[in-house]
Structure formats: structure tokens, C-alpha cells
Amino acid sequence: MIDTRAVALALLAYAVLALSTVRAFGLAGEVAAGWTSGPPPKVAVAIEGPLWSGPPWEPGAGHAWGPLAARQTRPVETLDIGTVHLPLAVNGYTGGIADWPARLLYAVTGSARAVVGLHVVLGGLLVLLVHRFLCIHASAASAGAAAVILATSWSFVFYRKVLGGTELLLEACALLVLWALWSRRWRGGRHGDLALALGLGIGLLAKVTFAATAVAFALAAWATRWDRPSIQPPLPIRWLRDLGVVAACLLPLGVAAVHAGLGLPAAPRIVSHDGLAFQADRLARGLDGLLSGGFAPAREGGSNLLWFLADPLRWFVPALGADPPAFSPWPLHVVGWLLVAWGVARVWRRRERSPQDALLRWASIAAPLQLGLLFLLNRDLHHLAQASPTLALLGGLALESVAARFTPPRSWRRATAVALGCGAWVVAGVLSLAATDRVIGTTRAPVVTRSGQARIVEMLRQNGAQTVWTSEYDIYGVLEALAPDVEARHAWGAVSLGGDRADLLAGILRDAGRGPAGHYLALRPSARRIYDLYPSETDVRAAAVEAGVRVEAVESASDRDGPWAILWRVTAP
Numbered sequence: 001m002i003d004t005r006a007v008a009l010a011l012l013a014y015a016v017l018a019l020s021t022v023r024a025f026g027l028a029g030e031v032a033a034g035w036t037s038g039p040p041p042k043v044a045v046a047i048e049g050p051l052w053s054g055p056p057w058e059p060g061a062g063h064a065w066g067p068l069a070a071r072q073t074r075p076v077e078t079l080d081i082g083t084v085h086l087p088l089a090v091n092g093y094t095g096g097i098a099d100w101p102a103r104l105l106y107a108v109t110g111s112a113r114a115v116v117g118l119h120v121v122l123g124g125l126l127v128l129l130v131h132r133f134l135c136i137h138a139s140a141a142s143a144g145a146a147a148v149i150l151a152t153s154w155s156f157v158f159y160r161k162v163l164g165g166t167e168l169l170l171e172a173c174a175l176l177v178l179w180a181l182w183s184r185r186w187r188g189g190r191h192g193d194l195a196l197a198l199g200l201g202i203g204l205l206a207k208v209t210f211a212a213t214a215v216a217f218a219l220a221a222w223a224t225r226w227d228r229p230s231i232q233p234p235l236p237i238r239w240l241r242d243l244g245v246v247a248a249c250l251l252p253l254g255v256a257a258v259h260a261g262l263g264l265p266a267a268p269r270i271v272s273h274d275g276l277a278f279q280a281d282r283l284a285r286g287l288d289g290l291l292s293g294g295f296a297p298a299r300e301g302g303s304n305l306l307w308f309l310a311d312p313l314r315w316f317v318p319a320l321g322a323d324p325p326a327f328s329p330w331p332l333h334v335v336g337w338l339l340v341a342w343g344v345a346r347v348w349r350r351r352e353r354s355p356q357d358a359l360l361r362w363a364s365i366a367a368p369l370q371l372g373l374l375f376l377l378n379r380d381l382h383h384l385a386q387a388s389p390t391l392a393l394l395g396g397l398a399l400e401s402v403a404a405r406f407t408p409p410r411s412w413r414r415a416t417a418v419a420l421g422c423g424a425w426v427v428a429g430v431l432s433l434a435a436t437d438r439v440i441g442t443t444r445a446p447v448v449t450r451s452g453q454a455r456i457v458e459m460l461r462q463n464g465a466q467t468v469w470t471s472e473y474d475i476y477g478v479l480e481a482l483a484p485d486v487e488a489r490h491a492w493g494a495v496s497l498g499g500d501r502a503d504l505l506a507g508i509l510r511d512a513g514r515g516p517a518g519h520y521l522a523l524r525p526s527a528r529r530i531y532d533l534y535p536s537e538t539d540v541r542a543a544a545v546e547a548g549v550r551v552e553a554v555e556s557a558s559d560r561d562g563p564w565a566i567l568w569r570v571t572a573p
Contacts, residue, residue, distance in 0.1 A: 005144075006131070006140070006141075006143065006144025006145075006147060006148065006415075006419075007127075007128060007131040007143070007144060007147050009144075009148065010127055010131065010144070010147035010148045010150070010151040010152075011124055011127060011128065011147075011151065013148065013151050013152055013426075013430075014123070014124055014127055014151035014152070014157065015124065017151075017152065017157050017429075017430065017433050018120045018123070018157055018160065018161065021157065021433040021434060021436055021437065022157065022158050022161040022162065022433065022436050022437065023437055023450065024436070024437040024440040024441055024449055024450055024451070025158075025161070025162050025436075025440055025448065025449060025450060026447075026448055026449050026450040026451075026452065026453040026478065027112060027453060027477070027478050027481055027482065028162055028163060028164075028448075028477075029473075029474055029475060029476045029477030029478040030074060030473075030476060030477055031163055031164040031166075031477070032112070032164075032477040032478060032480070032481045033073075033074045033075070033090075033476065033477035033480065034074060034075055034087055034090045034096060034099040034102075034103070034164060034166075035099040035102035035103040035106055035115060035164060035165075036103070036106060036477065036480045036481045036484075037103060037106050037107035037110075038083070038085070038480070038484065039056050039057070039085055040054075040071065040073065040074065040075060040078065040085060041073065041074075041476055041477055041480050041488065041490055042057050042487070042488060042489050042490060043072075043073040043270075043476070043490045043492065043493040044489065044490065044491050044493055044494045045061045045072060045268045045269075045270055045493050045494060045497075046061075046268055046494055046497075047491060047494050047504055047507030047508055047511065048507050050489070050494075050507075050511055051268070053071045053072040053073040053270065053493055054069060054070060054071020054072055054073070054264075055069040055070075055071060055080065056069070056080065056085075061264070061265050061268060061269075062263075062264065063259065063262075063263030063264055064080075064263075065259060065263065067079050067080050067081055068080075068088075068255065068259060069085075070256070070259040070260050070263045070264055072264060072269060072270045072272070072493065073270065073272070073274070073493060074090050074091055074274060074477075075087035075088070075089060075090045075091075075096050076089050076090065076091050076092065076256055076260065076274065077089040077096075077252065077255060077256035077259060077260075078096075086100070086103070087099055087100075087103070088252040088255065088256060089252055089253055089255075089256035090166070090274075091272075091274030091275070092253075092256065092257065092260070092274060092275050092276040093207060093208040093209070093253070093276055094166060094206070094207045094208075095205035095206055095207070095252050095253055096252065097169075097202075097205060097206070097252070098164065098165035098166040098168070098169040098206050099164055099165055099166070101118060101122075101165065102115045102118055102119070102164060102165055105118050106481075110484075112481050112482065115164075116161055119160050119161070119163075119164065119165060119168060120160050120161065122160075122165070122168050123156065123157075123160035123168060124151075126150075126168065126171060126172055126175070126389065127147050127150050127151050128147075129172070129175055130143075130146055130147055130150055130175065130389055130392060130393065131143045131144065131146065131147040133175065133178070133179055133182075133393075134146055134393065134396060134397070137182050137186065137355050137356070137359060138355065138356040138359055138396075138397060138400075139356060139400060139409070139410070140410070140415070141400050141403070141410075141414050141415045141418045142356065142396040142397045142399070142400040142418065143396065144396075144415070144418070144419070145395065145396035145399050145400065145418045145419070145421065145422050146392045146393050146395060146396025146397070147392075147396075148419075148422050148425075148426060149391075149392045149395045149396060149422055149425045149426070149429075150388060150389060150392035152425065152426045152429035152430055152433075153388050153391075153392065153425075153429050154312045154313075154428075154429050154432040154433055154436075155308065155312060155381065155384070155385040155388050156385070156388045156389075156392075157429075157433055158312075158385075158433070158436065159382055159385050162382075163382060166206050166207055167382065167385065167386060169202065169203070169206040170203060170206050170207055170209075170210055170213070170386050171386060171388065171389050173199045173200075173202050173203030173206060173210065174199075174203065174210075174213050174217070174386070174389060174390065175389055176195060176198065176199035176202075177195075177196055177199035177200060177203070177213075177214065177217055178217065178393075179195065180192040180193070180194075180195035180196040180199060181196065181217070181221055182355070182359065183195070184196075185221075185228050185358075186228070186229060186355045186358070193237040193238060193242055194238075194241075194242065194245065196242070197241075197242035197243075197245040197246050198245060198249070200214055200246055201245055201246035201247075201248065201249025201250060202249050204246070204249065204250055204253075205249045205250055205252065205253060208253075209374070209377050209378070209383065209386075212370065212373035212374050212376075212377055213370050213373075213374075213386060213387075215369075215373060216366050216369035216370035216372075216373055217366050217370070219365070219366075219369055220362050220363075220365040220366035220369060221362065223365050224358065224361055224362045224365065227353065227358040227361055227362070228353070228358070229353060229355075268497060269497075270493040270496050270497065271496040271497060271498075271530060272493075272496060272531075299315075299318075299319040299379075299380050299381075299527065300378065300379040300380050301318055301379065302379070304375075304379045304380070304381060304384065305371065305375050305379070305384065307381070308371075308381055308384045308385075309333065309337070310329070310330040310333040310334070311325075311328050311329060311330045311333070311432075312381065312432060313325040313432055313435060313436065313439050314328070315381050316439050316440065316443065319527070320440075320443040320444065320445045320448065320526055320527075321443055321444030321445060322439050322440065322442045322443040322444070323439070323442035325435050325438075325439050326435070326438075327431060327435060329427075329428035329429075329431055329432050332424040332425070332427055332428035332431075333424070333425075333428050335424040336395065336424040336425045336428070339398065339399060339402055339421055339424070340394060340395055340398040340399075341398075342398070342401075342402050343360070343397070343398030343399060343400070343401035343402045344360065344361075344364040344394075344398055344401070346401050346402065346404075346405065347360045347361055347364075347397075347398075347401045348361060348364070356397065356400075357401075359393075359397060360394070360397040360398060360401060363390065363393050363394040363397060364394065364398075366390060367387060367390045367391055367393075367394045370386075370387045370390055371384060371387050371391075374386060374387060395422075395425060396418075399418045399421035399422060400414070400418050402417075402421060403417035403418045403421065443526075444524075444559075444561055445474070445524070445525075445526030445527075446524075446557070446559055446564050446565070447472065447474045447475060447523050447524065447525075447526060447564065447565070448474055448526050452557075452564075452565075453475075453478055453482060454482075455557050455565070456475070456478075456479075456521070456523075456557075456565060457479075457482050457483045459521075459555045459557070459565065459567045460479075460483055460486050460519070460521075460567070461483070461485075461486075462555070463519065463554045463555060463567060463569065464517050465486055465517055465519040465567070466486065466487065466515070466516060466517035466518075467486070467487040467488075467489060467512070467515055467517065467518050467519070468486055468487070468488055468489065468512075468518075468519040468520070468521050468567075469489045469490075469491055469508045469509075469511065469512050469518075469519070469520045469521070470488060470489070470490055470491065470492075470520075470521045470523065471490075471491040471492060471495055471504075471505075471508065471522070471523075471532065471533035471534075472492065472521075472522075472523040472524075472525050472531075472532050472533070472534065473492045473525065473529055473531040473532055474523070474525065474526050475488075475490075475521070475523060476490050476492060489511075491504065491508050491533065492531040492532065492533075493531075494507075495530070495531055495532065495533045496530050496531050498530075501533055501535075502539070502542070502543055502546070503546075504533065505533065505535055505539060505540065505543040506543040506544075506546040506547040507547070508520060508543075509540070509543055509544050509547040509549050509551065509568075509570050510547035510548070510549060512549070512570035513547065513549035513550075513570045513571055513572045514572065518569075518570045518571070519554075519567055519568060519569055519570060520540070520551070520567075520568040520570055521565065521566075521567050521568075522534060522535055522540065522565070522566045522567075522568065523564065523565050524561075524563075524564040524565070537553065537566070540553075540566075540568060544570075548573060549570050549571065549572055549573065550570070550571045550572075550573055551568045551569070551570055552568065552569045552571075553566055553567070553568055554567050554568070554569045555567045
């Protein structure tokens with residue numbers, strides 16, 4: 001009954017936290033673009049014309065091979081059958097399969113909240129699987145501790161509410177790889193190599209950055225290769241079959257890369273972080289900034305690893321201009337990490353060959369490696385959050401290692417000691433989650449909040465907007481999910497190419513004035529990016545004169561820093 005009650009408590013805590021916290025953050029537009037039913041967002045590569053990023057919008061700077069459609073914006077490759085647009089690749093390094101369940105649910109319900117609920121439920125399933133894995137390969141006490149730590153983790157609960165299925169699939173594949181590895185090493189698992197291949201292939205399909213997790217796990221397995229039982233070794237790995245499985249899993253990304261290389265025009269091409277070349281350059285610049293102390297994007301600062309481990313709400317201060325939280329949980333996290341260090345030190349001193357001790361030794365190597373490699377690739381918190389299940393495993397195992405110093409195995413005293421050891425982690429997670437909405441409410445970027453996005457939709461509908469041009473990246477994908485009755489036209493693609501911004505704005509207004517109920521929505525961006533164009537009222541009126549149209553500011557929304565949204569009605573003279 002110990003394990004059943006512990007996992008029930010973990011799931012109950014997770015459900016309560018998921019329902020009662022993280023309600024102020026809005027939809028992440030670039031994530032919603034992957035699961036919103038209907039055609040992909042309408043993004044302009046060039047304003048004059050305009051020229052769109054790809055099918056089904058024409059004229060488009062994309063390409064179609066039968067039912068396969070390549071475009072320059074998310075999703076970059078889809079299978080188009082009639083009115084069904086199934087994403088095969090979200091971008092050059094992210095597959096679309098993780099968004100299929102949410103896309104189906106949204107097509108049936110038309111509800112963004114239902115999609116968030118789906119991701120929360122799937123997160124609960126992952127908590128259950130982490131618990132089950134440790135019940136099999138470790139103990140009920142460590143399983144319960146890991147489940148509770150994960151269920152109350154700020155990063156785990158927050159990103160289940162905010163992001164899509166990709167991060168969930170990455171975490172699930174990491175657990176599958178570990179499960180297969182441990183089944184082979186400690187039970188001679190007959191099908192362990194096939195499960196490893198599936199975990200690796202699906203993980204890389206979910207996002208190529210899964211390579212960081214795979215490398216970390218492989219290095220930890222190599223470093224602990226001596227730490228195994230004296231049993232008959234598992235069957236040899238069938239390399240040809242398993243590499244074929246990995247290659248088959250990666251086929252959608254391969255098709256997208258080939259189609260983009262052969263089908264998309266050389267120019268004009270949107271400059272976007274969705275391309276591998278841009279990401280490689282971004283990685284190089286980020287590492288240079290990290291090492292030299294130079295410029296780094298606000299969301300990818302060198303202190304993010306510290307915030308992730310000790311005080312995640314501090315990340316919103318540089319990333320979104322929020323006020324610092326009134327409470328910091330870092331002392332509680334320090335207590336938790338000291339207990340983990342104690343438990344790890346004990347298990348390395350003992351060197352007993354048991355599945356549980358071996359798993360803790362492996363996790364003590366794998367977790368820091370995974371975090372370090374993810375940090376080198378991208379310092380944004382949602383990338384680091386991929387390590388949350390691994391850290392929960394490390395925490396649960398280490399806490400039981402400490403409790404073993406004072407209590408007998410498989411006893412209520414052991415379970416009670418481990419539960420008390422979780423206290424610092426649980427309190428820190430609960431308090432951080434409870435304060436999240438207050439911190440988000442102070443952000444200088446209302447466009448990313450639920451209330452701000454609702455205000456934008458209200459502005460459009462109250463003023464009878466049928467078509468609306470936007471030139472700010474954060475709203476991309478949001479309007480398609482929250483206001484599907486309004487035709488959104490996004491200019492960020494053309495803005496990314498550079499050029500004279502006054503001419504770009506004049507082109508936007510000129511096109512908006514051609515149709516009935518045309519509008520232009522000017523929004524304050526949440527961060528400095530090459531995608532955004534936030535003109536002043538003077539700029540808009542000057543561009544209207546150049547475009548030969550009339551503009552009228554019909555409604556605006558303001559905060560303590562002034563107007564953050566202005567809706568302009570655009571009409572022909």
C-alpha cells in the first residue's frame with residue numbers, strides 16, 4: 001500500500017496545482033501553430049503582392065509535391081488532404097507527431113483549454129510512469145518520493161500548462177531509453193535494444209536537441225559499465241535493425257529537409273530560428289556571449305541555470321520585464337540539493353551492486369550531464385525543463401539513500417523519513433507555483449498573458465475586424481486559435497528580411513485598405529527580435545500618407561508603460 005498511496009498523493013497534488021495555478025499565462029503562439037486545426041497561419045514573405053510563406057496560400061513562396069506541402073513557417077512540412085493539414089515537421093529540427101493528439105482534440109472541440117487539459121493529463125501519466133519505473137527497479141519509497149517531487153516541480157507543472165506535446169514526448173522518450181537500458185543491464189531484457197532504438201528515434205523526431213539527453217545518458221552508462229550484476233549478459237544489439245528503426249522514425253524530418261532544399265525558392269527566404277542554419281549561428285553567438293560575458297538574448301542569460309535549479313520565477317524578470325517575486329525558494333532548494341549530495345556520497349562510498357544503488361550512481365552522472373549539455377545548446381528554461389524527470393529520479397533515489405542510514409528497508413519508518421526529506425522540494429515547488437500568476441501579472445509584455453490576449457480578441461470583435469495585419473511575433477498562432485473567425489495576416493516574416501521599415505509599414509497599410517473591414521494591429525513586442533515592427537502613432541500616420549490610405553485608431557490598451565496595443569482601421573480614400 002505504500003507505493004499506491006504515495007503515487008495517489010502525487011497525482012492529487014499535481015491535479016490541484018495544475019488546476020489552481022499558472023492561469024495568467026496565455027497561449028504560446030508558435031506552439032499553438034502546430035496543433036490548431038485548419039490551414040497554417042498566413043505569414044507574408046513579402047508585403048507587396050503579398051507573397052505568402054507557402055501552401056495553401058497563393059501566391060506563395062513554398063512548394064507542393066502532391067499532398068506534401070513545404071513552407072517557410074511553422075509547420076514547415078504538412079500532409080495536406082483536402083481541408084486536413086497534418087504537420088510532419090514543425091520546423092527544421094522539430095517533428096510534428098507530438099502535436100497530433102492535440103490537433104485532433106482541437107478539431108473536435110475547438111477549445112484551446114481542452115488542449116491544455118490534454119497536456120496536463122499526459123503529464124500526470126508521465127508522473128505515473130516515473131513512479132512505476134522506480135517501483136520495478138528501485139523501491140516503493142524512492143518511487144513515491146520521485147513522483148511527489150516531479151508532481152510539485154515548478155518547471156514540470158508550468159510547462160505542462162504553457163507548452164505543447166513536444167516537451168512531453170522528449171521527457172517520455174528519455175524515460176523509455178532509461179527503462180530499456182536498465183531492463184537490459186539488470187534483467188537481461190530481450191527487447192531492450194528495440195526499445196532503446198524507438199526511444200532514441202522518436203525522441204530525435206520530437207526535437208533534434210534530444211541528442212543532448214541521449215549523449216548524457218550514454219556517457220553515464222559508459223562510466224558505470226562496471227556497475228552491473230553477475231548475470232548472463234543480454235542478447236547482442238541488432239545494430240542494422242535498430243539503426244533502421246531510428247532512421248524510420250526520423251523520416252518526416254528527412255522529407256522536410258529534402259523538400260525544403262529542392263522545393264523552396266532561394267529568395268525571398270524568411271530569416272527565422274526555425275531553420276537549422278539560423279539555430280547554428282544562434283548557438284555560436286550564444287556560447288560566445290556566455291564565455292565572453294557579452295550579449296545574450298534576455299531569455300537565454302547565463303544565470304538561467306541557477307534560476308532553474310533554485311528560483312525559477314526570477315527568470316521572468318529579464319525575460320519578460322516582470323517585477324521580482326516577493327518570495328525566493330532558494331534556501332529550500334539548497335536544503336534539497338544538500339540532501340541529494342548526501343545521498344549520492346553515501347551510495348558512491350558503499351559501492352554495493354544493487355539495481356537501486358546502481359541507478360542512483362548512474363543518475364548522479366546523467367542528470368548533471370543532461371543539464372549541462374542542454375544549457376550549452378539553449379539556456380531558455382523550457383529547454384532545461386526536459387531534465388525535470390531525471391532530476392526527480394535523482395532526488396527520490398538520493399533521499400532514500402539518506403533515509404537508509406537511519407531506518408530499516410521496506411518499512412513505514414523508511415517511507416516516513418523519505419517523505420519528510422521531500423518536504424523542502426515540495427514546499428518550494430508549491431510556493432513558486434502559487435506565486436507564478438502574481439509575477440506574470442507584473443510583466444511588461446501583456447501580449448503573452450491570458451488577459452492580454454483576451455483583450456486583443458475583444459478589440460478585434462468589438463470593432464468588426466474581418467482581416468487584420470499584425471507585425472509582432474508573439475501573436476503569431478494565437479489569433480488562429482482564439483479568434484478563428486478573423487483572418488490574421490502576419491508580417492513578421494517580411495520584417496525579418498530587413499529593408500526599409502517605413503516602406504514595409506506602408507505596404508501593410510496599403511494591403512489592409514484594399515478589403516472591407518481591414519485593420520492593422522500594432523503591439524508592443526515582448527523582447528528584442530528581428531521579427532517585430534512596433535511603430536508609433538506618428539509612424540503609422542506617415543506610412544498611411546505614403547500608402548494613400550486613411551487610418552483611424554479605433555481602440556487601444558495601455559499599462560503602466562503606456563499603450564501596448566493599438567488597433568487601426570484602414571480604409572481606401
